[in-house]
Amino acid sequence: MAGPQSRAVGVNMETSFSLKKTVLDVLTSLSDSFAAFLPRAVTALIIFLIGLVVAKLVARLIRTSFERLKVDDLLEKVGMTDILQKFGMREAPGFLLSRLVFYLLLLLFTQSAAQAVGLTAVDNSISAFFSYLPHFLAAAIVLFIGMLVAQFAGGAVTRSARDSGIDFAHILGRIVSSLIIFMAGLMAVTQLKIDAEIVHSVVLILLAGATLALALTFGLGTREITRNLVAGFYARKLFAVGESIEVQGVRGSLSGVTPLLVVIETANGLTTLPNAIFLEDVTRQES
Template identity: 30%
Template sequence: MNQFWEQTILEPLRELGRQAVTSLSSLVGMLVLILLGLVVGWLAKEVIYRVLRVLRFDRLCDRLGLGTEIERLGITRSCSYLAGQVVQGIIVLTALLAGLTAMRTQWTQNLVERFFLYLPHFLAAVLILIVGALVSRFLGRSALIAAVNAGMPSARLLAGLVRFFVMTLAVVAALDELGIGRTTIIVAFAIMFGGLVTAAAIAFGLGAKELAHDLLNAQFRPPSRDAEKDTIQHL
C-alpha cells in the first residue's frame, strides 16, 4: 500500500514539483534577463542619443540625405534618437532571446537558432535598403539638376523615374536577400522593367519621332549659325 502511494501519487507530485521549480526558475531567469535588457537598452539609448548629438550626427545624416528620407517616411524623430532606439531594440531583442534560451525548451532553442541564422540576411537587406535610398536620392538629384540645366520640361518626372528605378532595384535585392518570393519578384521585376523600356522605346519612336530626330541631330551635327542665339562669354 505504501509502495503504491509512493509510486503513483507522491513520486509524480515530487516530479511535478521539481519541474515546477525548474520552470519557475527558468521563468524568473527569463524575466530577469528581459528586465535587465530593458534597463540596459534604455540606458544605452540615452547614452548613444546624447553622444551622437554632441558629435553632430544629425547634421551628417542631413548632409547625406538620410534625415530627409526618414522625414519622408513620416518619422519626426532625429537620426541620433533613432540610432539610440535601434541600439535599444537590439539589446532588448538580445535579452529576449537570451531569456528564451534560459527556458531550455526545444522550441525556444529552435527559435533562437533560426533567428540567428536569419539575422545576417535581415541586416544585409536593411543595409541594401539604406544604401539604395541614399543612391536613389543622389542619382535623382543629379538627374534633376542636369535636366533643369539642360532645360528639359519634364525634369522632375525624369528625376522621379531615376529614384523609382534605383529604389525598386534596392527593394528587389533586399527581398531577394530575405528569400521572400525570390523567383516571383525577379520575374515580376524583369517583366516590368523590360515592359517599361519597350513601351518607352515604342512611345519615343512613334510619338516623338521629331524629338528623336532633333535630339540625334543636336548630338551628332554641329549647331547651325541660326541656333546660336547666345554668343555671350560667361568668363
C-alpha cells in the first residue's frame, strides 16, 4: 500500500510534466509565428527599400528638370516664389515639389509594406490620407491662385491710385488684396469638405453691413472729399505744374494739385483752394 509520500511525488511529477509541456507549446507557437512572419517582414523591407530608391530617383528627376528648363526662374517672375516665402518656404519651388513627391511616394510604398506584414491599422490610416489628399490639393491650388490674383490686383490698384495722386494708394491696394485672399480662403475651405455654412452666413452679413456702411459714408459724410478727389484727378490731366491759371479770382502759377487741394503761387504767396472749384468755376489758362 503506497504511503502519502509516494502520492506527493506522483503529483509533483505530473505538475512538472504539465508545466514543461505548456512551455514547449508556447515556444513552438512562437517559433511558428516567427517563421511565418519572417518572410512577410523581409518582403515589407524590400518593398520599403525599393520605394526609397524610386522616391529619390523621381525627386532628383524633378529637380533636374526644373533646373534645366528654368522653371524656377519662370515661377519667380509670376510671383510664386514670393507667395511661398510668405508661408515661410525659402527654398525654390522645384526643390519643394521634389520633396513633396518624395514623401508621398515613400508613404505609398510604406502602405504596401504595411499590407505585406498585415498592419491593417497603418494601411487604413494611409488609405484615408490618400483619399483626402485630392481635397487638400484642390484647396491649396485655389488658395494659391487666389493669392496670385490678389497680388496682381493689389498692385494694379496701388499703381492706378498712385497715378491718380491718392496718398493712401498702398492702403487701397492692400484692402483689395486682402479681400481677394479672404474670398479665396472661403473657397479653399469649401474644397476641404468642411461644413462652412455658418461661416458663409456670417461673412455675407459682414460684407453686406460693410458695403452699406461704406455707401452711407461716401454718400453722406464724404461727398465733398469725393468731389475733390475726382476733380483733382482730372485737374492733373488738364493742367501742368508751373502753368499760369486763374480760378475763382485767384491768379498765379500752379504749384501743385494734391488729392484734395490745388496750390497756386500768387504774388502774395501760396494760396490753397479745394479741387472742387474746377467743377464749380471757370478756369482760365494764361499763356
